[in-house]
Amino acid sequence: MGEGIKWSPYVEEMREQIDQLKISEIKEWEGHDLTPVLEFTTSQAHGGFKAYCTAKVEKIGIGNFYLNEKVHWCFCTIFPREDYDLPIFISRWEEGEKEISFLVDLMPTVDSLIDEDYRKRYLESVQPLWERYASLPGICPEESDVIRSLCSIIYTAAKVPIEKEGMRLAALAPHTEYLKSYLNFLREANPIGSDAKRKEVKRKRRALRETLRTKFFKEVMKDSMGSIMGENLTELISTILF
């Protein structure tokens, strides 16, 4: 914890939701041993990331790290299994003493302009939350052009000025509320019925994953992730999240 800063309980609050699922920890993914990233300390940062699986979900990634005790970074992602058309849950949290910058979204795994049923089911139903958080101080478009290109019509992003301590929890609310909606979708989800839709979902998931894996940290951390964490830890965190 930084001097005088009471960091937000991001991981605890998100875990409280995720723990309602019957989750199992994943220790290895695509040939990568994830143990080194469960808890780590480098010259500039310390933190930890974990991956889980559960019914209908390929991977849940969640974790945080503190950079020089001045910035608290947190991330949570949920990739559904390939045979479900569920969106990809993504949450990014960058907390400083005076500002919290964040993004939370349900990234569509189909073209939600064309697929109206999908849009109504997974995006329009979350619109009341999107509208509610429009009044959050510092609301703004996601700054990264690359990430904004992947986002749904209901993404919420902001740079919330911390003028009083209650603002930290106010900024956290979109993350937990979007996550609750996502978990409800998860409970009700059924496998994709048609081959054409399965093919479409597979193609878009692959594209989203590729972009997120190769560009996410470059975009949100201005290319500094490698120098802070080292290439190995960076790759493992990316593997856990995407």
Next chain:
Amino acid sequence: MARVEYKDMIDFAKVILEEFKLFEGIELVPLEIYQGMDTKPTWEFKTPMASGFYKPCTIKGDSKIEKITIGELHYMRRAKYCALNMTASDDYDLPIYACEFDESAPRVGITVDFMPTVDIAVHEEYVEKYLAPLAELWRKYRTIPGFTKEGRCLVQRRYGPWPWARETLSPYCLDGRVEEREDRSKVIEAIVEYARVWLELWEKAEPVKDPEYKQEMIMRKKTMQRYYRDKDPGGEVLKKIFGEGKHRLFVSLVF
């Protein structure tokens, strides 16, 4: 908040065409028939409630353009509903340049964007080719007062009630409500700058060769056109002004 009287409102088409000379060096020719409809009734119209013009064009000797429409609808000398639309023909995957500029005494409601004709999360190269050239302009103009208010940048939130409309937007859409007179002029500048980028892309555009990609692109384009023509609440106003029969022609030219 500055109120702008009707007589002082911006002459949208005149400013764009004559002051900014947007199409200088390009010969626009009237598009008399669009999708089987005679467009001449829109070139100049006057009804008890509204007057104005929508002028659909193509570019002389060019096969890349489906239509370029510039128009104004003056509603009871109280408000102006202005539009500029540039849509490429089905052989080209250029985004749709779409601009609505709706001016009333208290504010201008504005949307200007390059609406992508493919799913950009899947086709990353499309963003690089057609949308990224807007990045700098987007960052410059999104600070116009009204788009950003009390530290909250509400760009890309104007279409709150209409998710189908937000689906059509690119990551570089400028939309919002602008009040002050000088800020309204900055909006016009943004509209023209975006249009100039689109025209540069049009000059360089090559026909789509991949039949599967083309099919996907056309489906998305037609879906967007269907949404705006069938669902845009502005269409209801046009129905009241022009009647059921003619309103289809107007909405098809505006989008």
